[in-house]
Amino acid sequence: MIVPDSATILSVRELCAEVDGVPILKGVNLEVKAGEVHAIMGKNGSGKSTFSKVLAGHPDYTVTGGEVIYQGQNLLELSPEERARAGVFLAFQYPLEIPGVSNLDFLRMSCNSLRKSKGLAELDLLDFDDFLQEKLKVVEMDSAFLSRSVNEGFSGGEKKRNEILQMAVLQPTLAILDETDSGLDIDALKIVANGVNQLAKPTNSTLVITHYQRLLNYIVPDFIHIMEAGRIVLTGDKNLALELEEKGYDWLKEGYEDEP
Amino acid sequence: MKLGDLSVPFPQRQEEDWRFTDVSFLKDIDFPLAQLPLPAPQSDAPAKQQIQITDGGLSYVPNLLQGITCTISEAPFSLNNEHSWDYFAHLNLQYNATTIHCDIPDHSQVLLPLTVNYQVTQERSLVLPRLLLTVGANSAVTLIERFQSASNNYLNCAITQIQLAPSAKVIHIRSQLESPSAFHFASTLVTQAENSIYHSYMLDLGAKLSRHNPYIYSQGEGTVSEIWGLTITNGDRLSDTHSCIHHSYPNAYSRQLHKAIIGDRSQVVFNGRIFVGKQAQNTDSAQLSRSLLVSPHAKINTKPQLEIIADNVKCKHGATVSQLDSEEIFYLQSRGIDSTSASQLLTLSFALEVINGITDHALQQELTQQIKNALPSFDKADRQ
Numbered sequence: 001m002i003v004p005d006s007a008t009i010l011s012v013r014e015l016c017a018e019v020d021g022v023p024i025l026k027g028v029n030l031e032v033k034a035g036e037v038h039a040i041m042g043k044n045g046s047g048k049s050t051f052s053k054v055l056a057g058h059p060d061y062t063v064t065g066g067e068v069i070y071q072g073q074n075l076l077e078l079s080p081e082e083r084a085r086a087g088v089f090l091a092f093q094y095p096l097e098i099p100g101v102s103n104l105d106f107l108r109m110s111c112n113s114l115r116k117s118k119g120l121a122e123l124d125l126l127d128f129d130d131f132l133q134e135k136l137k138v139v140e141m142d143s144a145f146l147s148r149s150v151n152e153g154f155s156g157g158e159k160k161r162n163e164i165l166q167m168a169v170l171q172p173t174l175a176i177l178d179e180t181d182s183g184l185d186i187d188a189l190k191i192v193a194n195g196v197n198q199l200a201k202p203t204n205s206t207l208v209i210t211h212y213q214r215l216l217n218y219i220v221p222d223f224i225h226i227m228e229a230g231r232i233v234l235t236g237d238k239n240l241a242l243e244l245e246e247k248g249y250d251w252l253k254e255g256y257e258d259e260p
Numbered sequence: 261m262k263l264g265d266l267s268v269p270f271p272q273r274q275e276e277d278w279r280f281t282d283v284s285f286l287k288d289i290d291f292p293l294a295q296l297p298l299p300a301p302q303s304d305a306p307a308k309q310q311i312q313i314t315d316g317g318l319s320y321v322p323n324l325l326q327g328i329t330c331t332i333s334e335a336p337f338s339l340n341n342e343h344s345w346d347y348f349a350h351l352n353l354q355y356n357a358t359t360i361h362c363d364i365p366d367h368s369q370v371l372l373p374l375t376v377n378y379q380v381t382q383e384r385s386l387v388l389p390r391l392l393l394t395v396g397a398n399s400a401v402t403l404i405e406r407f408q409s410a411s412n413n414y415l416n417c418a419i420t421q422i423q424l425a426p427s428a429k430v431i432h433i434r435s436q437l438e439s440p441s442a443f444h445f446a447s448t449l450v451t452q453a454e455n456s457i458y459h460s461y462m463l464d465l466g467a468k469l470s471r472h473n474p475y476i477y478s479q480g481e482g483t484v485s486e487i488w489g490l491t492i493t494n495g496d497r498l499s500d501t502h503s504c505i506h507h508s509y510p511n512a513y514s515r516q517l518h519k520a521i522i523g524d525r526s527q528v529v530f531n532g533r534i535f536v537g538k539q540a541q542n543t544d545s546a547q548l549s550r551s552l553l554v555s556p557h558a559k560i561n562t563k564p565q566l567e568i569i570a571d572n573v574k575c576k577h578g579a580t581v582s583q584l585d586s587e588e589i590f591y592l593q594s595r596g597i598d599s600t601s602a603s604q605l606l607t608l609s610f611a612l613e614v615i616n617g618i619t620d621h622a623l624q625q626e627l628t629q630q631i632k633n634a635l636p637s638f639d640k641a642d643r644q
Contacts, residue, residue, distance in 0.1 A: 092594075101609045109597060109601075110592075117596070
């Protein structure tokens with residue numbers, strides 16, 4: 001939702017980044033305010049996933065220019081765990097499996113590392129369990145998932161729901177969802193979208209990275225940005241997605257290539 | 261006692277079986293043979309199913325259930341030609357005339373695991389424990405062997421022999437937790453009659469220098485053998501596992517996973533031999549060795565060794581050596597976990613796969629704790 005006079009959560013200016021010496025981001029500009037849901041759409045290879053990983057601090061990407069200000073601080077100076085503790089959350093396109101580590105232990109470890117950084121007392125098993133039962137409802141997850149190893153043997157939909165469960169536990173200020181709709185059937189998609197919507201508050205913001213318009217039927221964005229060749233080339237409201245769906249990404253080219 | 265004066269030659273690096281493990285320095289150390297204890301009666305409330313072997317001998321009369329017996333036997337004990345290179349096993353036979361023999365009668369489902377604790381109390385001594393477990397037909401038992409001592413410096417040369425009668429089942433949990441300056445040489449010899457099942461979990465987590473030789477002989481049709489092994493080393497330690505699964509009869513099944521986590525300047529050696537004899541048709545055997553190097557100076561020598569004579573068998577093997585996956589570390593970091601804790605958690609996760617198959621929850625927890633203790637500074641992580 002667009003909240004009048006709300007604080008700026010994320011401000012990206014002329015961000016450039018490369019991987020293995022290959023430039024991917026070539027001057028990204030983006031302003032996200034509290035309460036807003038932004039979607040970034042684009043073809044494969046347009047740089048949208050790279051953008052999400054750079055924001056989360058993936059070590060494979062090197063920032064070569066520009067700046068990212070998150071809640072008044074230079075995000076690029078922070079390690080990935082410091083970013084997470086500061087409230088940046090990335091839901092992975094391909095969540096990793098961690099055999100031998102129970103989902104419950106992992107969630108508690110993660111939650112407590114955030115609490116510790118905020119000077120809060122760590123939650124013991126009982127308190128954490130109470131806290132978690134509420135969060136499970138957000139993604140309609142059975143508590144049986146908690147005793148299983150993190151993502152091990154989970155279906156695609158279960159992995160994505162687990163990401164949203166982690167998000168519910170960590171209560172981020174900036175949630176970045178990288179292709180969260182990929183590999184989901186319509187039922188799983190609805191559950192995931194419903195979870196994200198429940199977590200969206202006037203005080204936080206959501207950045208949805210997606211190739212398809214489909215997810216945006218369920219998570220309705222305030223702004224849609226189109227990324228192409230490492231830059232945001234077009235920004236509009238939710239109707240832009242429908243137009244894209246109808247005309248395809250190639251239609252855009254004519255639009256922006258004429259611009260100076 | 262000086263090592264070397266045996267009919268079996270002292271191991272040298274030139275021999276294939278000792279290529280990566282240099283034991284020559286042991287010849288110059290004087291290890292007096294430990295005095296054997298006299299088995300004393302236990303207290304009023306004797307621990308059940310516990311066998312205490314101190315300095316190589318039975319230290320008290322155990323309180324065993326379900327008709328299990330434990331005797332000190334002087335019956336001859338010999339090694340077949342496969343073990344001609346095994347100097348330390350021969351040392352055990354040469355200087356220890358007695359075997360501690362536990363017997364499980366036929367048709368017994370032993371409820372409480374049989375636990376054998378090996379400890380050394382005499383500093384700078386040579387200890388030569390020898391255990392024989394005979395498991396009757398259609399019987400099932402869990403054997404827990406734990407090597408752990410308060411002493412620092414000693415040479416432990418142990419032999420464990422397990423004989424499974426037809427359709428017997430043994431779950432064998434072996435934890436080598438010797439002191440960081442101790443030397444540990446052991447052979448585990450398993451013979452399996454037809455349709456018997458042997459599942460083992462072998463953790464080599466201690467000792468300055470250790471060598472373990474698990475040998476499994478399938479001596480009847482339709483045997484099932486599984487070895488789940490884990491070696492963790494740090495400092496300048498060396499741990500060597502030379503295993504052999506020996507198939508001589510048809511329709512046998514065997515699985516082996518050996519994992520190693522190697523830190524600092526330590527070294528791990530793994531040699532996994534699978535022998536499938538001419539008669540062992542329809543053998544289904546698989547072996548995998550996976551090693552995780554957690555330091556740039558750590559070293560692993562891993563070698564599968566398949567010798568297949570039968571013509572209709574399924575045998576596969578593989579070996580991987582890797583470091584922690586940076587993508588996995590990033591995933592944990594993105595959840596607020598610092599990179600050191602992330603590495604430790606992933607290392608633990610790598611290790612725990614080995615004991616995943618243990619269904620007894622308390623036992624699995626105990627082994628998990630042993631593994632955590634062996635992974636340096638794990639407990640210091642902000643994981644509670």
